Amino acid sequence: MERLTSPRTIKYIMEKYGFRFSKGLGQNFIIDENVLTRIIEGSEVTKNDMILEIGPGIGVLTDVLCENASKVVSVEIDKSLIPVLTETVGHHENLKVINSDVLKIDVKALIAEEFGDVKPKLVANLPYYVTTPIIMMFLEERIPISDLVVMIQKEVADRIVAKPSTKAYGALSVVVQYFTEPSIVTRVSRGSFMPMPNVDSTVIRLKVRDVSPVQLEDEAIFFLTIKDAFGKRRKTLLNALSSGFLKISKDQAREALEIAAINENTRGEALDINTFATLANAIYKVRNKEEK
Incomplete structure (x- = not known):
C-alpha cells in the first residue's frame, strides 16, 4: 500500500x-x-x-x-x-x-x-x-x-x-x-x-507549565475576572466587572481597580496575564473584606 x-x-x-x-x-x-x-x-x-x-x-x-x-x-x-x-x-x-x-x-x-x-x-x-x-x-x-x-x-x-x-x-x-x-x-x-x-x-x-506564571489568591476569581473582562468587549472594566459573574458592586469594582492601579475606563483586552492576576487578587481582597 x-x-x-x-x-x-x-x-x-x-x-x-x-x-x-x-x-x-x-x-x-x-x-x-x-x-x-x-x-x-x-x-x-x-x-x-x-x-x-x-x-x-x-x-x-x-x-x-x-x-x-x-x-x-x-x-x-x-x-x-x-x-x-x-x-x-x-x-x-x-x-x-x-x-x-x-x-x-x-x-x-x-x-x-x-x-x-x-x-x-x-x-x-x-x-x-x-x-x-x-x-x-x-x-x-x-x-x-x-x-x-x-x-x-x-x-x-x-x-x-x-x-x-x-x-x-x-x-x-x-x-x-x-x-x-x-x-x-x-x-x-x-x-x-x-x-x-x-x-x-x-x-x-x-x-x-509545571509552575503557574502568576501568584493567585484564588484561581476561581482569576478565571471569573477574565470571563467578565471579555464578556462584552466594548465595556470598560468598571462596568464589565460590576455586571458579570463576579457579582460585585460598582463600588467594589472601583476599589479593586484602584488597588490594582488600573484606570476604570480601561478595557479587558489591554491587560496582560500579570495585570489580570493583580486585578483578581485585588478583587479577592475587596470581597474578603466585605465578607468580614
Whole structure:
C-alpha cells in the first residue's frame, strides 16, 4: 500500500470499506507528507515519548507517530474507521486503538492505565468543531500530559497566541497562556487535506507549565475576572466587572481597580496575564473584606 497521504490510497480505502467523509465529525485527512514531518519535528517526538492521539481517522498521522514514539494510544470516535485502522496501521506493535469519544471517557484513568506515571504528549489533527472543548478539558481538568501538539483552525491558533491590545486577544488567549507556553509549529493550507476544508489550519504546540506564571489568591476569581473582562468587549472594566459573574458592586469594582492601579475606563483586552492576576487578587481582597 502507498503512503496514507496518497489521495489514491485514501480513495481505495474508502471504496473498500464503503467509508464516507463525515462533515459532522469534521473528518479531513492530511495528504501532505511535509505537514507530517513538521508535526513530528515540532512536537519533538522521540523513542522516549509516549503519545495520546485523538481522531486518528485512517491513520495518516498515527503511522508516523508509531514510527517515531515508543507507544501510541489513539482514540477514534467513528466506529466505521476501526477496521480501516486495523488494515492501515494495525501492524504497529506499539499502537492501541480505542473506539470512544474522548469528551465522554475518563481520560485521567485511561492515561494511568496505558502510560502509568509517564505524562504522554497529546498529538492530534483535531476536528474543528471540538477544538476548544478538547483543549480546555485537558487544561482545566489538569489531565497529566506534557504537551498538546494539535492541528486546529488558524483563527483559533491566532487567538491562543495573541498578545494584549490586539483584535485576536481574548479570554481564550489568557487562559491557555496561564496553563501553557504556546507556540506556532507550522501553518497548513487548506489544500493539504482531503476533503479540502473551507479554512486554513495551524499546528500549535502548548507546553504545559509545571509552575503557574502568576501568584493567585484564588484561581476561581482569576478565571471569573477574565470571563467578565471579555464578556462584552466594548465595556470598560468598571462596568464589565460590576455586571458579570463576579457579582460585585460598582463600588467594589472601583476599589479593586484602584488597588490594582488600573484606570476604570480601561478595557479587558489591554491587560496582560500579570495585570489580570493583580486585578483578581485585588478583587479577592475587596470581597474578603466585605465578607468580614
